[in-house]
Amino acid sequence: MTETHAYNAEPYSFEPYQAGSDEEYMNPAQEAHFREILLAWKRSLMEEVERTVHHMQDEATNFPDPNDRATQESEFSLELRTRDRERKLIKKIDEALERLDNHEYGYCEACGVEIGIRRLEARPTATLCIDCKTLDEIREKQRG
Structure with a gap:
């Protein structure tokens, strides 16, 4: 499977992790x-x-x-x-x-919960879980 990340148009391949x-x-x-x-x-x-x-x-x-x-x-x-x-x-x-x-x-810097394998595969540098990231973006939007 080929992934493309928002940061770089260069694709690279990896097999998605299959957790037991x-x-x-x-x-x-x-x-x-x-x-x-x-x-x-x-x-x-x-x-x-x-x-x-x-x-x-x-x-x-x-x-x-x-x-x-x-x-x-x-x-x-x-x-x-x-x-x-x-x-x-x-x-x-x-x-x-x-x-x-x-x-x-793999753990959220804000709340400590698991970020999740699929989210990390999509954005390997993620430091926030999806909920904290969403709140962060809402706050950023409100600040203008």
Whole structure:
């Protein structure tokens, strides 16, 4: 199954975790599953950063035409903004990996309940359960 995350258009594949009926939440097998997902996602982002650096080095040209130069600068600016968002995402991935190391991954930071396997597969860096995230978004909307 191919997943695409809102943060990155690069798809990566993983098999959805099939939990047994009496399986404990965030057992070592589940932790390993999410570590694999997070590391694959981070690797994909890091490769994209590397490609951008090489692309910008290879494509950097001093165009005599101001329109061509402006177009190139605009393209580079867009790429850099995208890489900046991905840099922030890599930080979130690293934080999720740290929570995994501390056996705190998969639990809501606000109320402590299980976030859930399917939600974590959809958003591996999630730190809030769906209820707390919904309340957070409502509060954010009210603040404007």
